[in-house]
Amino acid sequence: TMTISKTTKHFLYGLLLRLILLIALPALMDDGLLLPGVRYTDIDYDVFTDAAAHVAEGRSPYRRHTYRYTPFLAALLSLPMGGGGRQIERVSLIWSVVLSTKYFGKILFCMADAICGYIILILRARSRKQRNNNNDIQDDQPKQHNSIIEKYISQHINLSSEFIDALWWLYNPLPINICTRGSAEALVVLLPVLLTVALTVNDNGMKQLFTSLQTKTKRSMSIPLRACLAGILHGIGIHCKLYPVIYTVSFMANFSRQEQQQQRRCQSVSSNDNHTNSSNDASSSSSTQQQLDQGWTHTLSEQMTYFQNCMCCTPQSGDGFPWKHPIKILMLALLWIQRLFLTPSSILFLLSSIVTMASTTYAAIHYYGHEALAEGLLYHFGRIDHRHNYSMYWYWIYLLRGRVASAEVVAPSTWVGNVPLIPQILILGFSSLGIAPYDLTFALFCQTFCFVAFNKVMTAQYFTWYLCLLPLCSDRIQWSSRRMLLSLSLLLVSILTWLGSAFTLEMLGWRSHRQVWMASVLFFVANVNLLVAILNGYRVDKTWRSLSDTPGEGWSQKVKAS
Numbered sequence: 001t002m003t004i005s006k007t008t009k010h011f012l013y014g015l016l017l018r019l020i021l022l023i024a025l026p027a028l029m030d031d032g033l034l035l036p037g038v039r040y041t042d043i044d045y046d047v048f049t050d051a052a053a054h055v056a057e058g059r060s061p062y063r064r065h066t067y068r069y070t071p072f073l074a075a076l077l078s079l080p081m082g083g084g085g086r087q088i089e090r091v092s093l094i095w096s097v098v099l100s101t102k103y104f105g106k107i108l109f110c111m112a113d114a115i116c117g118y119i120i121l122i123l124r125a126r127s128r129k130q131r132n133n134n135n136d137i138q139d140d141q142p143k144q145h146n147s148i149i150e151k152y153i154s155q156h157i158n159l160s161s162e163f164i165d166a167l168w169w170l171y172n173p174l175p176i177n178i179c180t181r182g183s184a185e186a187l188v189v190l191l192p193v194l195l196t197v198a199l200t201v202n203d204n205g206m207k208q209l210f211t212s213l214q215t216k217t218k219r220s221m222s223i224p225l226r227a228c229l230a231g232i233l234h235g236i237g238i239h240c241k242l243y244p245v246i247y248t249v250s251f252m253a254n255f256s257r258q259e260q261q262q263q264r265r266c267q268s269v270s271s272n273d274n275h276t277n278s279s280n281d282a283s284s285s286s287s288t289q290q291q292l293d294q295g296w297t298h299t300l301s302e303q304m305t306y307f308q309n310c311m312c313c314t315p316q317s318g319d320g321f322p323w324k325h326p327i328k329i330l331m332l333a334l335l336w337i338q339r340l341f342l343t344p345s346s347i348l349f350l351l352s353s354i355v356t357m358a359s360t361t362y363a364a365i366h367y368y369g370h371e372a373l374a375e376g377l378l379y380h381f382g383r384i385d386h387r388h389n390y391s392m393y394w395y396w397i398y399l400l401r402g403r404v405a406s407a408e409v410v411a412p413s414t415w416v417g418n419v420p421l422i423p424q425i426l427i428l429g430f431s432s433l434g435i436a437p438y439d440l441t442f443a444l445f446c447q448t449f450c451f452v453a454f455n456k457v458m459t460a461q462y463f464t465w466y467l468c469l470l471p472l473c474s475d476r477i478q479w480s481s482r483r484m485l486l487s488l489s490l491l492l493v494s495i496l497t498w499l500g501s502a503f504t505l506e507m508l509g510w511r512s513h514r515q516v517w518m519a520s521v522l523f524f525v526a527n528v529n530l531l532v533a534i535l536n537g538y539r540v541d542k543t544w545r546s547l548s549d550t551p552g553e554g555w556s557q558k559v560k561a562s
Helices: 006-029 043-056 071-077 093-098 104-132 148-156 161-167 173-180 185-201 203-209 211-216 223-241 243-275 278-293 296-311 326-340 344-368 371-376 394-401 421-435 440-453 460-467 482-506 513-536 554-561
Strands: none
Touching: 006 104, 006 161, 006 173, 043 071, 043 104, 071 104, 071 344, 104 161, 104 173, 104 185, 173 185, 173 460, 185 223, 185 243, 185 440, 185 460, 223 243, 223 344, 243 326, 243 344, 243 421, 243 440, 344 371, 394 513, 421 440, 440 460, 440 513, 482 513
C-alpha cells in the first residue's frame, strides 16, 4: 500500500482549500449573492486575462492599459485560448472549468501558492531536525516551538509539528485570500525566491522536494552546481518582479561562506590523514569535529586576525582600525570583498543571474517590443500611486497630483524624497555582509521587511514577500519578550485603524483621506518598531553564542571588541 506523508497531506489539503474557495467566494461575492457591491476577484486578474486575450490574438499584452508585468505571464494565461480569442475545445465539464478564462489563471496561482507552502514545510522540517540532532542542546524534543502561538498550541492542543508548520502558509488566511482573488505574486516571484533559498541553504531540502530523485542517487549537488541553478531562478525572479535584486549580495555571500567551509573541511580531513595514527584516531576526530562545529565563529576570528596582520594594527599595539590610512582601508575593503564574493560559486551565481535576467528580458523585447522593457521593468523603478494604500507616502502624492497634470512630475526628486533610502541601505548592507553569510533566511526577511515598510507603494500583496520568509527564521526570533508583545499589539492596532479608516473612505464615501493617511503613518511606525524588536530579540544559533552573551548583538560586539 502507498503511504502519504503528513507533509504531503497538508499540501494536498491546502491546495484543495484554495481550489474550493477560488470557485465559491467569487460566485457568492462577484455576482452579488453575499455582499452586494463588494467584488472578491482582484482587478489585476481582469488585467491579466485581458492581456492574455491580446496575446492569443497575436497582439502585444501591453495594449491592455495598466498591464505592467512580464509578457510571459500573459502568454502563459493565453494557453487555453485559441486563435482569435476562442477557447480550446473541451472534453469534459471539469476541463471546461479548468481551462476557462475565469478560472485558469487562478488555478495556476493557487497551485504555485500551495507549492510555496510545501517548500516551507520541507525547509522547516529540515531545520527542526537539525536542531533536534544537535548534541549541545540536551533538552530539545522533536516538538520545539518558539513563537507564542506555537507554544500555546503545543501546551493546550495536541497538534503535530507538521500541522503547526502548515499554519504558517498553507492554512494562513492572507496568502489564501491573495491567490484566490487572482494575484500572481506566488507564481511570478514567491516561488522563484523560495526555490532559490532552498537551493542555497542546503541541497538536502531540494532532494526532499523530489523524493524520486533521492531514491536513485545519494550524491548531493556540488556548491557550484547549486549556485548556477539558484542563479537561474534568481534571474527569473528579478525579470518578473525586480525587487529580488536586493537579495543578490546575500546569496553571493552565503555561497562564498559555504565554499570556504568546504575547503576548510577538506584541509582538516587531509591534515588528519597525514599526521594521525591508529592510536589517536578518536581524539583527533573529536578535535576536528569541534573545529568544524565552530562554524562562522572560527571563520570570522581567522579573518579578523588576517586583516589585522595585513594592516599592521593588532589589538596589542592599540592602533585599532586604520582610519587615518586610506590605502590600508582600501586594502581592508578589497580583502573583505575577496573573501565574501570572489569565490567560484558566488561568481557563478552572479553570472547565471545576469545571463538569465538579460536573456528573458531580451526575449520579451524581441517578441513584444520595447514596451516590455518600459512597462514591465523600468516602470517599477519609479512607480508611485496616488490612491490610498498602506504606504504613508500616498497622501503627499495625492495632494501633489491635484496640482499637476502628470503623475510623473510628482515623483519625489529632491533629497527629501531620498531620505527613506538611507535606513534601507543600512539594513541591506548590514544584513547582506553581517548576517546573510551565516543566516540567509533571517537576512532576507529583514531586507524584505524593511524594503516593504519604506516603499512608496504598499498593498496587501507586498506582505506576502516577507511572510513567506518568516517561517524559515521564526525559531531565531524571541517572540515571548515583553518588547515583542507590545510591538505586535501596536501593529495589530495600526492595521485595524487603517482598515476602519479605509472602510469609511471606500464604502461609506466619507472624505476621510487625512484619517487614512494618519493610519498609514501609524502603520509605518508600528512596522519600524516591530523590526527593531525583531533585531533586538534575534536569538543567535549555537555557533553565534560564543561571540556575545546577549542574544541579538551578534558579530557587531566581536568587531567592537577587536
